[in-house]
Amino acid sequence: DAKTTQPTSMDCAEGRAANLPCNHSTISGNEYVYWYRQIHSQGPQYIIHGLKNNETNEMASLIITEDRKSSTLILPHATLRDTAVYYCIAAGNQFYFGTGTSLTVIP
Amino acid sequence: GAVVSQHPSWVICKSGTSVKIECRSLDFQATTMFWYRQFPKQSLMLMATSNEGSKATYEQGVEKDKFLINHASLTLSTLTVTSAHPEDSSFYICSASRQGREAFFGQGTRLTVV
Numbered sequence: 334d335a336k337t338t339q340p341t342s343m344d345c346a347e348g349r350a351a352n353l354p355c356n357h358s359t360i361s362g363n364e365y366v367y368w369y370r371q372i373h374s375q376g377p378q379y380i381i382h383g384l385k386n387n388e389t390n391e392m393a394s395l396i397i398t399e400d401r402k403s404s405t406l407i408l409p410h411a412t413l414r415d416t417a418v419y420y421c422i423a424a425g426n427q428f429y430f431g432t433g434t435s436l437t438v439i440p
Numbered sequence: 441g442a443v444v445s446q447h448p449s450w451v452i453c454k455s456g457t458s459v460k461i462e463c464r465s466l467d468f469q470a471t472t473m474f475w476y477r478q479f480p481k482q483s484l485m486l487m488a489t490s491n492e493g494s495k496a497t498y499e500q501g502v503e504k505d506k507f508l509i510n511h512a513s514l515t516l517s518t519l520t521v522t523s524a525h526p527e528d529s530s531f532y533i534c535s536a537s538r539q540g541r542e543a544f545f546g547q548g549t550r551l552t553v554v
Binding site: 371426427 | 531546
């Protein structure tokens with residue numbers, strides 16, 4: 334599976350959009366981009382995934398560049414409950430986790 | 441999203457004993473299940489991948505005789521930590537997916553070996 338690179342940590346003001354970047358320059362054609370988040374001492378929560386088109390659901394939007402080498406997860410209106418570690422994974426059949434981005438939403 | 445249930449949520453066992461952790465997909469049939477281990481302040485480390493009815497594939501460095509995985513049905517996988525020692529204390533997490541689809545994770549099991 335492709336390795337992903339994410340910033341170690343980010344802050345976001347409550348109510349503002351949180352934009353979390355991810356680089357996956359070695360992604361292969363059949364690998365999807367998945368985003369999960371983990372709140373302390375819980376299992377990861379699925380957020381969204383995509384192959385090459387931008388995707389949106391009730392939680393977030395996923396923007397994938399045309400060359401698929403990077404993506405951005407957008408939380409449109411961050412709340413305090415969005416404080417978590419966010420993992421970007423480029424995966425085919427297996428899900429390998431990188432170090433993720435620790436997002437802190439500030440009141 | 442789909443629901444994956446892990447049991448127990450936490451367990452304390454004596455050194456040298458074995459512990460079994462169950463992972464169930466409650467509302468879908470999981471062709472593949474994954475087991476992870478997570479140490480404090482670290483990311484999830486994939487231990488093994490199991491497909492229903494076949495032997496699990498272990499990641500490099502994971503002892504298959506120590507971490508026994510059984511995936512007997514499309515809704516149940518078990519991880520047995522045999523002859524547990526304090527260094528096996530960790531947060532164990534399972535996930536389940538349908539063929540080529542997103543994976544859903546259980547709530548995790550906190551294992552403490554004393």
